[in-house]
Amino acid sequence: MDRTPAAVDMRRVEVVAPNFKKRLSGVTSTIVQLVPLQAKRIGIATLGPGLPDTLPKMRLSQVWALLAQPQGRPFRIWHARRNIEMAAGVFLRYVLRAPVKLLFTSAAQRRHKPFTKWLIRRMDAVVATSARSGSFLEVPHRVIMHGIDTERFHPARSHEDEFAGAGLPGRFAVGCFGRIRHQKGTDLFVESMIALLPDFPDWTAIITGRVTxxxxxFVDGLREKVEKAGLSNRIFFLGEVPSVDQWYRRLSLYVAPSRNEGFGLTPLEAMASGTPVVASDAGAYRELIEEGVTGAVVPAGDQDALTEAVREYMAAPDRAGEAGRRAIEHVNARFALDREADALIELYRLLGHGKLGESGS
Incomplete structure (x- = not known):
């Protein structure tokens, strides 16, 4: 049986969301979460590999349809999130003369290289995912922060969502999730756990994520350190887990110790699940966490500061619980995925009607 999804009707496609990287990344995750919400209100289609068939997707054979105007509109919007996607949009518009307007979302926390700057200057509109990422842009832009799916990431609702349902030792869990590598600061988390767990026998540390x-x-070295510290029965490397959302709900504290990030969604995922966060000052973390209310932020790469901030919550589980309850309210009020989708749709409409001027930047 042919399970190939039906081709989208290109006459109705107002916005194209290209995804030119096959391997899962934060950008891919953003597209996967946002497009279904946006598709309820506008004509939008994805283009590229590595995306689920549940999304509205253009076929490669339909790329030529971009040279024609969509139904009832003078142009489409090409929403790029990577350099290669910006370059493709520039080629479509300036070489093939396709009727498209170009939008770029930037999450970078660094000075852009000359070629990237050249591409950005050819965009009709630019979005920064945080005030910090916006500070590296040299063009007018809007800040639209990422949101989180609060239907997927939610507080515990059953015994299986509690840490006791995991079948691991201890009463409380502290976790560090995501790709395991130096950039993500997994080693900083392990060092903190080696220093703290002997003083807190009720706590267990959980590490999940893919290892390339x-x-x-790097990971083998961390495991060796844990073993030498005699903590192999209290610091667990679970690898990739099928339901990371459930593991967030099982934690009493989440740690995001990245040395550098683009945006970084894991603190939002944790807080939406009712778990407070201790994070480094990387990515948008400082803009996501209410200091002293939903968690704490420490200088990136500062081992001592990270350990002491984590210690304060491990020493007071009740305080962690209260911070987790406030974190749920915080995320629902400011970072629901619908808010991001709505803000982007409003931007598409302003761009489509030629109303994006300096005042909207």
Missing amino acids: AEHQA
């Missing part, structure tokens, strides 16, 4: 071949030696 190039980072296997």
Whole structure:
């Protein structure tokens, strides 16, 4: 049986969301979460590999349809999130003369290289995912922060969502999730756990995430440190787990110790699940966490500061619980995925009607 999804009707496609990277990344995750919400209100289609068939998707054979105007509109919007996607949009518009307007979302926390700056200057509109990422842009832009799916990431609702349902030792869990590598600061988390767990016998540490071949030696070194510290029965490397959302609900504290990030969604995922966060000052973390209310932020790469901030919550589980309850309210009020989808749709409409001027930047 042919399970190939039906081709989208290009006459009705107002916005194209390209995804030119097959391997899962934060950008891919953003597209997967946002497009279904946006598709309820506008004509939008994805283009590229690595996306589920549940999304509205253009076929490669339909790319030529971008050279024609959509139904009832003078142009489409090409919403790029990577350099290669900006370059494709520039080629469509300036070489093939396709009727498209170009939008770029930037999450970078660094000075852009000359080619990237050249591409950005050819965009009709630019979005920054945080005030910090916006500070690296040299063009007018809007800040539209990422949101989180609060239907998927929610507080515990059953015994299986509690840490006791995991079948691991201890009463409370502290976790660090995501790709395991030096950039993500997994080693900083492990060092903090080696220092703290002997003083807090009720706590267990959980590490989940994918390990690629190039980072296997890094992970092996961490495991060796844990074993030498005699904590192999209290610091668990679970690898990739099928339901990371459930593991967030099982935690009493989440730690995001990245040395650098683009945006970084894991603190939002944790807080939406009712778990407070201790994070480094990387990515948008400082803009996501209410200091002293939903968690704490420490200088990136500062081992001592991270350990002491984590210690304060491990020493007071009741305080962690209260911070987790406030975190749920905080995320629901400011970072629901619908808010991000709505803000982007409003931007598409302003761009489509030629109403994006300096005042809207």
